[in-house]
Amino acid sequence: MSLKRRYCSLLFSAVIFVVVIIHGFSLATYPFQRIIRETDDAQRGSPGGAAAHPVDKLIHGAKQKWEQLLSKQVYHLADASREYRRRRGRHPPPGFDQWFFFAQEKEAVIIEDLFDQIYEDLSPYWGMEPKAIRRYAQNSHLRIILRNHTQISVGHTGVNWLETWMDMIGTIAERLPDMDIPLNGMDESRIIVPWEIMAVSRAKDTALQWLLGPPQAVDQYMTLLDQEEVNEYISPTFLGADKPYWEIMRRACPPNSPGRTSNITHLNFTNPPPEFFNYRSFSNTGYIEDLEWSRDPCWRPELQALHGSFIEPVSTSTTHELIPMFGGSKLAVNSDILIPPAVYWDDDPTYSGGKDNHGGPWADKKDIVFWRGIASGGRNRRDTWTGFQRHRFVSMLNGTQVALANGTPFGPNFRLPDYQQHNALSGLDDTLSEFLNNHCDLGFLDLCCFPREKDENNCSYTDAYFSLLKGMSMKEQYAFKYLPDIDGNSFSGRYRAFLLSTSLPIKATLYKEWHDSRLIPWAHFVPVDSLYMDIYGILRYFIGYKGLGGHDRQAERIAMDGKAWAERVLRKEDMQVYVYRLLLEYARLCDDRRDNLAFVGDL
Numbered sequence: 001m002s003l004k005r006r007y008c009s010l011l012f013s014a015v016i017f018v019v020v021i022i023h024g025f026s027l028a029t030y031p032f033q034r035i036i037r038e039t040d041d042a043q044r045g046s047p048g049g050a051a052a053h054p055v056d057k058l059i060h061g062a063k064q065k066w067e068q069l070l071s072k073q074v075y076h077l078a079d080a081s082r083e084y085r086r087r088r089g090r091h092p093p094p095g096f097d098q099w100f101f102f103a104q105e106k107e108a109v110i111i112e113d114l115f116d117q118i119y120e121d122l123s124p125y126w127g128m129e130p131k132a133i134r135r136y137a138q139n140s141h142l143r144i145i146l147r148n149h150t151q152i153s154v155g156h157t158g159v160n161w162l163e164t165w166m167d168m169i170g171t172i173a174e175r176l177p178d179m180d181i182p183l184n185g186m187d188e189s190r191i192i193v194p195w196e197i198m199a200v201s202r203a204k205d206t207a208l209q210w211l212l213g214p215p216q217a218v219d220q221y222m223t224l225l226d227q228e229e230v231n232e233y234i235s236p237t238f239l240g241a242d243k244p245y246w247e248i249m250r251r252a253c254p255p256n257s258p259g260r261t262s263n264i265t266h267l268n269f270t271n272p273p274p275e276f277f278n279y280r281s282f283s284n285t286g287y288i289e290d291l292e293w294s295r296d297p298c299w300r301p302e303l304q305a306l307h308g309s310f311i312e313p314v315s316t317s318t319t320h321e322l323i324p325m326f327g328g329s330k331l332a333v334n335s336d337i338l339i340p341p342a343v344y345w346d347d348d349p350t351y352s353g354g355k356d357n358h359g360g361p362w363a364d365k366k367d368i369v370f371w372r373g374i375a376s377g378g379r380n381r382r383d384t385w386t387g388f389q390r391h392r393f394v395s396m397l398n399g400t401q402v403a404l405a406n407g408t409p410f411g412p413n414f415r416l417p418d419y420q421q422h423n424a425l426s427g428l429d430d431t432l433s434e435f436l437n438n439h440c441d442l443g444f445l446d447l448c449c450f451p452r453e454k455d456e457n458n459c460s461y462t463d464a465y466f467s468l469l470k471g472m473s474m475k476e477q478y479a480f481k482y483l484p485d486i487d488g489n490s491f492s493g494r495y496r497a498f499l500l501s502t503s504l505p506i507k508a509t510l511y512k513e514w515h516d517s518r519l520i521p522w523a524h525f526v527p528v529d530s531l532y533m534d535i536y537g538i539l540r541y542f543i544g545y546k547g548l549g550g551h552d553r554q555a556e557r558i559a560m561d562g563k564a565w566a567e568r569v570l571r572k573e574d575m576q577v578y579v580y581r582l583l584l585e586y587a588r589l590c591d592d593r594r595d596n597l598a599f600v601g602d603l
Helices: 003-044 054-070 077-089 096-105 110-126 132-137 160-171 195-208 246-251 274-282 299-306 343-348 387-397 399-404 431-440 495-500 533-542 552-569 570-587
Strands: 145-148 148-153 181-182 366-374 440-446 482-486 504-508
Touching: 054 533, 054 552, 077 096, 077 110, 096 399, 096 570, 110 195, 110 570, 132 181, 145 160, 145 366, 148 160, 148 533, 160 343, 160 570, 181 570, 195 246, 274 299, 343 570, 366 431, 387 399, 387 440, 399 431, 431 440, 431 533, 482 495, 482 533, 482 552, 495 504, 495 552, 504 533, 533 552
Parallel strands: 366 440, 366 482, 482 504
Antiparallel strands: 145 148, 145 181
16 A cells, blocks of 8 residues: 555544444434524524413424525526525435436425435445445335336335335336345334444544545446346345344443433333333423434333334334335434325325325314224234323323323323423313313224234233224215324325425424425424323314413414425325435435536536
């Protein structure tokens, strides 16, 4: 090795080391810094001063964020390229100009921030060799193969996901380079990489930025063989359900996080655990102020006893190795690469209500919180069902169950909020059950007990708490103002339809999706904590309680703004634009010359 190359190698290693240290520290401390900053900003800009209701402040702050986002829209290739370089720290990939013109042709809103999820997902793969990425992808049991603008598939899923993803990618295949796209056909996300490895991988991404100058740029992707050096491939180890999912997951958490360092000792599920009240650590107001932090299990150790994904998933097949895999949703601890879920592209009326049916005028809707679904979320058993999220949500909005809990701090599977702790939630008393009976209509179509019993839809250990109700089509559900969307085995396939409707989505989830960087809580939907300790305060604010007027106009405004925005950024055309850009970036990562692959035609 020459002296010059040895010097460059040592310098590069030093940069990596420094970035890992800085990056690791920032990851471990990030949530606390961010929540304080955003809370202060919201308070400084809140309408009505200190007397304003906390939700007023959150809505006002969200509106400001949306206005700031809209101000970043670009209309010319040179501006889009400049914004890319400023935000991403490197040149755009080859084909960026054609992508831009395609986005314009589809009348897409071009704001660089709307594509942040792509770069969060792909960042750690800059720490892998391109050859290794290709090998893993080419040996995936479920994948789409793109060669010379033609695609074929390998494997199958129990539902039509593969065929639907094939259809979606097929609409842009003629514009894409060669690649293999490995897919996750399960509800549950798969890739759980230890935090220490992820920190190093992301730091390599940072260190590799701006090592390329325009004279060195290459604008053509490599051509791939049908199968490359298969004999050198080592299969990743996938872990099954031989130990609690939390034990598999926690290695992905920062070293000093509660998810990594603590165990919830209450795992017998006899009574609701006291950890319900940990939600106070995440909000000064009693409502969600930082959605990303509030749904990160690394900072919510109580979720191991209060969410089906951690109690017992339906399926468990995870790896601690960083390998490429595309899927429709993931937890904050997962490293899967997000693409639009097949159910959103498919437009099945079961999940959408029909292509052109999104509900009538707000004033014609019933002042009701409406939900129908199955008791999914994992394998709920006789001794664990009380920890499952859908059971808890239905119970907490059932007036009869809340009335039975009157005089005690909890019901069979929930705790009531301590109103003395949050003035925002005060004012609800023993008439709460009557309020819920008047304004809530929620119920199960199938109790999904495990193992299944003789009467398959019923469940002997929960029959005392839940009665099966008749189903209702999505287009009929649009007759109600408030439509909750609650995690099942992973994300809920109805969320996009709710956003496009004239009703107000109330969203409780731990799962991330492709569109997260496109939506602003309190501007386009109402976020709810996954323990639902804030749900009564939210209903009181919007609907009103005991003669106190609600905020119907604010509810309508969020519903209409969310619908209008979804019609601009969550269309099928927007999925095409997003996936086109995602796959250009992924193809660059898989290319042996990726450090030189760049679009510099505007310079």
